[in-house]
Amino acid sequence: CNPGNPTGYLYSRDEIKKLAKIVKKYGLFLVADEVYREFTYDGREHYSIIQEEGLEDHAIIVDSVSKRYSMCGARIGYLVSKNKEVIKTAIKFAQARLSPPTYAQIAAEAALETPKSYFEAIKEEYVSRRDILISELSKLEGVVVARPQGAFYCIAQLPIKNADNFAQWLLEEFNVDGETVMVAPAAGFYATAGLGTNQVRIAYVLEKEDLIRAVHILKEALKAYPG
Ligand SMILES: Cc1ncc(COP(=O)(O)O)c(C=O)c1O
Incomplete structure (x- = not known):
């Protein structure tokens, strides 16, 4: 989780690079929950795992509208990955099991228009x-x-x-x-x-x-x- 709940810890670019190296070496996935990525302080910038070159097939981001737009309870979250197999499998699972609430979907879409x-x-x-x-x-x-x-x-x-x-x-x-x-x-x-x-x-x-x-x-x- 980056930045972290419960510590508020923000991984540096170097730390992400070190993790990326391990992940590639052993053929693992790196799953990062980045729901707080806008909330970084003291001039520090969030470095997403999706920005890391060469990690495309290994990176899976977990995200949600609930923190970004103060919409806790909206139950709208998503996975982001450039790995097509991961997305194909996630879509199958989502279609079989999940039903995000309609009103929350409409509100979440509107929230995407929020100015910077x-x-x-x-x-x-x-x-x-x-x-x-x-x-x-x-x-x-x-x-x-x-x-x-x-x-x-x-x-x-x-x-x-x-x-x-x-x-x-x-x-x-x-x-x-x-x-x-x-x-x-x-x-x-x-x-x-x-x-x-x-x-x-x-x-x-x-x-x-x-x-x-x-x-x-x-x-x-x-x-x-x-x-
Ligand atoms: C790291 C992290 N991810 C996700 C969530 C919750 O997201 P959602 O409201 O979409 O279930 C929380 C809420 O506490 C959180 O701290």
Whole structure:
């Protein structure tokens, strides 16, 4: 996934080239979910696997309208590949099994007309949300957070043992003036069991003032957490 969910990591051109080399050497497919490709920050550009010369038969992009146009729930996604066999097989599967919703198809087609300026404005907004979230989180004692280069998520390490229990406690037992925060425990995103147990994913899809309030609630929660 590039840029990544849950980390917001953006692969460099060099990293894609290294992956391409391995893929070609061993005759593999390189499947990249690029649904966040417009959302790259700090002047960094997304380098798609489809841009990599010589990877035409190996590259499969997974894409969707849901993030690009804030149309989550539209259920319109697609595969992109220059490998004709892959597309032929995917079409057979799609015709046999799938039925994308009609209204979402119409809306998704209309969304393709969105001017480029929309993404400039959106990117600016996400950058300022990211900056506020990361700077607020960094002020909390025992919290470690990286600066994401794309998408709209970050992984934060918290001074707790088990993020599953903490996330549940936040929802069931904690509030500040009737409000709490919901975090996604990060362990489920790791391929290796036991990693990320003290980490959570936070999405910066809220307004800036709400993000500041959310981090304040998290700070109070970390102080009050018994476990
Ligand atoms: C990397 C990635 N791909 C795809 C999706 C979802 O796409 P869709 O809404 O089309 O199912 C998400 C949503 O969280 C995502 O993070």
